[in-house]
Amino acid sequence: MESTEVESDILRRVRTLLRELDGHHPACQCNRGMLRWTLHKKIDLNPSNSSILVSILVKELERAERGDFRHYIIPLLHTLMYTLIKAPCISDELCGRVYDFCKKLLTLPKPFCTIGLDYAARLKMERTAPGMLYQRMVISEQSLKSDPYPYQEKIFIFADPELLSEAICNALVMDTEAAQVSQSPRACMCYVIIHTMQAALGEGCNISSLKASLQDMPTSDMEHWFQQVVAAVECGGGEVSSDRAQHTARLEEIYHAILGSLQAGDAPLGGLQGAPLPNPNISFHLWTEDHQLWKELVLFIRPPSPSCEPDCLSQDLDNFEIQDIISDCECCEQTRFSVLSTDSGIERDLPLAAEDSFSPGSAETEQSRLHRKGGIKKKPSPLESVAFLQAGCNGAGAKPPMKLQRRPGIPPEPAAPLQRLHTARIVLLGDDRILGRLAQAYHSLRKRETRRIFLTPRLNLQFYYIPVMMGQTNTSTATDHAATSPKELCEVATYLGRADPWYESNINTLCHMIPKLATMPSSPSKHLVTDLFITDVIAYxxxxxxxxxxxxxxxxxxxxNDPAQEPAEDVFLTELRTQVQASTSPRELSMTKKRTTLDGPGIDLTVTYRKVVLSDRAKELATSLRSPGLVMKAIPADETEDLACLNVNITEIIRINNLSGRSFSAVANKLKTRNIKIRSMEQRPFTVCLDKDSRRVYRNVISVEVSPCLEPSYCLQRTRAMKFNLHETEDVGLVKYMPKSLLLPINTFAGVIQ
Structure with a gap:
């Protein structure tokens, strides 16, 4: 009877979660974003109910497929997989049903087939080696040392202190610190061993005895058995001919070896208990410097040594280029750098004493001839040290170090391909303005990687966005236009919420919830709380x-306006806004008033653009009009519109002559384009504001050119290809297969569901 009540309660919670996705349930609006979290927390309190939840979710998925409720499929599938990863033990029959359903999704369009293929591959490994998904997640998120699975992940939360209040920043710092208080490497290794044993052995695993043995064990022995368990699981999941029985037998041997003198039957089994899934490694950063994102990624690839002083490290990073990191790196030795020296480098100019002290033809003589003297010795910084270079370039997947001097007749060893062992998950907190800063930083990072590739072959970069709204925010520029409304400041989040209902339910609800939770009075025992809502949602x-x-x-x-001033180049992601600049001198002010009285407000503009048509054929158009300003929107109002298209809204002032005198009317013109040029025909300049950010305002502007930003690596390779094909006007060779435009990927749960 009790099992029936639990099943009914879980079913009711799942059905409530589905009704929330329909968007016509006012009673659920106050709990949006909390339903999924409370459902998982209920299972965490009693892990033995995981199988009940998985069974219910499978039935709901099959019902959604039969009833063609496709908007239920991806949320249910994510909920199911998250439950399955944390579940202590799921039967092979139940995993098989989930696996079969994921294979059915391959017949559906994107993103259903993409998600179905990814989860089907994971489930295939999980069925062969139970506990693999949990084990890999903990190892990578906690950066545990493991040769069979050497991947590392880290979450970087970036918040702009000028966009978020101090209370919100402090609350987020406290939450991230409190979530990782009990996360020691020893505890995480213990969790992996317990979960893997229980997933493979099921109820035959004596959790109490296993915990007692691990608790009394020295750390060195704990690490040994942890490596044994990881190797067994990776071997079982990686072998094609391996089956579940062989995997279970291997782990059972390790299980009895860990217990030692204790026997599994000495104590009652106690049923399934499960092991908690530790919170991932999260670091919180206030985005105060332009190149801060790049610096953090470099330090993630190779953290500084404990002896490195923070002040010295910060100063070195400020004057630090990628060329400085890998000038001596074996994997990038095709470009060599000289060392500053005072000698000529010619053999006959060397002192005679160097030759007299050695016999002709000896090895020492050859070494002396290759040796330069009189060079200036520079004290290496922590980031330029040999240890930094070797650890950054000679990790797992990189080729071993080799001497620069090569013996004649022996070909050099082929360089092993680098592996992306590090994954940086960048979480942005704020509104569209911080995404504009991200676009700038991402463009700068891509340019650095084009000049000297370093991060790209080693780092998997993922971007996430959580909107946070501070209420009424005044973003007025020097032109004193009206304050931007909160809705306009979160256009990207609104678009993602329409495209992905699960993102709307779980992430967009944090927009006003984070400021509300930050202003709540803190509890004296807050540092002891492990179930922190914001941290858990970010981890999910x-x-x-x-x-x-x-x-x-x-x-x-x-x-x-000043011809002596060099043109400025910048990028934007969401919006470009222009407005007539107010006159400063009295003479200009009087001339402006006369001009406005005669021709109306605004200035005369020439607009040249390439019209977007369905046939994708270039169609150049040009027009002249009088306008007080215009707005270019890069984020469409509808998720079905093309993302690679600018919606330009120009307000045109039309003069009307009638019997009562002269009057003016405003007409809204809308254009769809990808390339546009705007130029003022008068001497009066205008201002340009990028991404609604008052800190990114350009004044005294006379002309603006906007086009899709090209991928820096594409530009470099195209330039090189054109040198050898002077008469070619189109892309030649491999260049035409490279991505041409620079796209900023922001991860969601489903992407765009059409």
């Missing part, structure tokens, strides 16, 4: 958000 988002939505980054070239 980065773990299950695997489908990117790619936004086009636009390049803008700005010309100023």
């Amino acid at each position: 988002y980065v773990r299950m958000g695997i489908q990117p939505v790619c936004f086009q980054v636009y390049a803008v070239k700005i010309f100023f």
